Amino acid sequence: MTSLSGFLDWLRRIFRRGDKDRSSAGEASPADIARRLVEMIRQTQPEEFTCEEVFALLDQFADALERGDDVSALMPMVRGHLEICADCKEEFEALLRMLQGRAANPQRS
Amino acid sequence: MSLGRLQPGPHILSDAGCFFTTLHILWSTPDRLGGGEDGFDPPALGVRRNGIRRRERAIDYNLGGAPVVVKRTNTEWLSDLRSTGAAQESALADLRSVIMSGLPYALSTWLSPSDPAFPSLAEEVAQETLLRVQSRLDTFEGRSQFTTWVNKIAVHIALSELRRRRWKDVSLEGMMEEGEGHLAGLPVDPAPDPAAAAERSDLLAQIDRLMRDELTDRQRRALEAVAVRRLPMEEVARRMGTNRNALYKLIHDARLRLKRRMAEEGLMPGEVLAAFED
Numbered sequence: 001m002t003s004l005s006g007f008l009d010w011l012r013r014i015f016r017r018g019d020k021d022r023s024s025a026g027e028a029s030p031a032d033i034a035r036r037l038v039e040m041i042r043q044t045q046p047e048e049f050t051c052e053e054v055f056a057l058l059d060q061f062a063d064a065l066e067r068g069d070d071v072s073a074l075m076p077m078v079r080g081h082l083e084i085c086a087d088c089k090e091e092f093e094a095l096l097r098m099l100q101g102r103a104a105n106p107q108r109s
Numbered sequence: 110m111s112l113g114r115l116q117p118g119p120h121i122l123s124d125a126g127c128f129f130t131t132l133h134i135l136w137s138t139p140d141r142l143g144g145g146e147d148g149f150d151p152p153a154l155g156v157r158r159n160g161i162r163r164r165e166r167a168i169d170y171n172l173g174g175a176p177v178v179v180k181r182t183n184t185e186w187l188s189d190l191r192s193t194g195a196a197q198e199s200a201l202a203d204l205r206s207v208i209m210s211g212l213p214y215a216l217s218t219w220l221s222p223s224d225p226a227f228p229s230l231a232e233e234v235a236q237e238t239l240l241r242v243q244s245r246l247d248t249f250e251g252r253s254q255f256t257t258w259v260n261k262i263a264v265h266i267a268l269s270e271l272r273r274r275r276w277k278d279v280s281l282e283g284m285m286e287e288g289e290g291h292l293a294g295l296p297v298d299p300a301p302d303p304a305a306a307a308e309r310s311d312l313l314a315q316i317d318r319l320m321r322d323e324l325t326d327r328q329r330r331a332l333e334a335v336a337v338r339r340l341p342m343e344e345v346a347r348r349m350g351t352n353r354n355a356l357y358k359l360i361h362d363a364r365l366r367l368k369r370r371m372a373e374e375g376l377m378p379g380e381v382l383a384a385f386e387d
Contacts, residue, residue, distance in 0.1 A: 101214030
């Protein structure tokens with residue numbers, strides 16, 4: 001069995017690197033990082049949409065959410081991907097801000 | 110598509126007290142553009158494509174306030190954009206206004222509209238989005254509002270560019286650079302009691318062993334960069350010589366393998382997470 005010190009060394013590298021970039025890993029304890037990793041593993045499904053597949057549906061997903069539809073029931077695989085993929089989540093949130101801005105300024109759309 | 114000078118149509122109205130100014134933008138013919146579905150893999154903005162003619166044209170753009178845009182149904186948008194002459198030009202101008210007025214909201218957590226870099230970025234994003242929309246009109250399935258589909262493309266182009274700019278001078282080695290030092294004295298595992306601390310340490314060791322034994326170096330590197338470090342997928346993919354889609358699949362395979370092996374060893378993720386609850 002690999003020693004605990006090996007894993008701690010890996011966590012230590014992550015822990016220290018986090019100071020230099022956008023990641024919140026730098027502010028997270030090793031336990032937080034472990035939780036994050038295990039949570040991602042827990043959410044992992046045998047079949048998942050890729051980023052490209054989610055991108056193809058993101059406009060429908062956003063419109064449905066704006067209408068108040070139950071997107072978790074309608075598009076569970078899109079929702080699942082957004083919970084795991086930070087890049088797609090960022091783009092979805094930016095799109096939602098656009099739609100909400102449009103709703104607040106309807107003359108612009 | 111007409112490449113003549115755009116004239117402001119009667120539908121483009123300035124808000125009271127605002128002024129019009131003329132901006133010159135580069136306009137490219139929309140053929141031979143790369144990218145996957147809906148142009149998922151965009152080239153970096155400003156990259157000149159081989160064989161693409163870029164022509165300068167001028168449009169009138171109201172800098173003092175967003176122009177009023179004519180309401181269109183999806184069918185009307187498609188019809189106007191596929192037409193020629195004034196109808197197409199007014200639709201393009203309106204679509205550009207939609208994009209430009211939405212970008213400050215979309216990018217609000219990334220770049221302030223008052224930032225000197227914002228106007229040129231927005232201009233480039235709008236230009237690239239219009240090109241991509243024109244080249245991919247046939248892929249729009251009509252299952253969303255047309256403007257939402259367009260804004261989705263604009264957001265993807267904008268954030269891809271912002272990520273590229275933010276990380277352009279950092280190599281993957283820099284992203285993944287191994288640090289020196291020790292955690293000695295740091296509360297690695299702030300468990301409430303010694304028994305819980307020991308359990309957490311044991312779980313961490315088991316997960317670490319699985320990662321080392323079950324994953325390839327490439328899987329482990331990708332998982333560490335994206336899933337744990339939360340580095341941007343596109344930039345990690347670029348540096349690993351792949352694309353965002355393939356990187357997601359690589360990481361998915363790694364997560365799936367870890368999940369199966371954890372189950373085989375009786376390590377249920379829910380129970381592991383519970384052990385780390387404070």
